Amino acid sequence: MVLTLADPLDMVDHLRRKLDELADAGALTDIVGCDCVLRRIEAEQKQTTRAVSAVLSDHRVIGFSTYGEQIGALHVNHTMTGVAIYAPEEDAE
Secondary structure: OOOOOOOOOOHHHHHHHHHHHHHHOOOEEEEEEEEEHHHHHHHHHOOOHHHHHHHHHHOOEEEEEEOOEEEOOEEEOOOEEEEEEEOOOOOOO
8 A cells, every 4th residue: 555645735725715616616505515523623723613614604515524534445534525416407498
């Protein structure tokens, strides 16, 4: 197994950019997010909890905290995954 280290990004800016990209793709009705509890702890340590909460609120994200993701035999944490639900496209007629 190869270990790859990543450089951390600003959580608030990155989250805002990614959610803006989802919103730019169409009319969102809902986003269900699954956020690793370690991201919440990091936000608390960096005192950005309110800013993260504001971004999630602005994009109407609902969801819950998890303990990361299982990908095959690998456990990955510090992740946020979710499902974006878009409004149906209008007929082109």
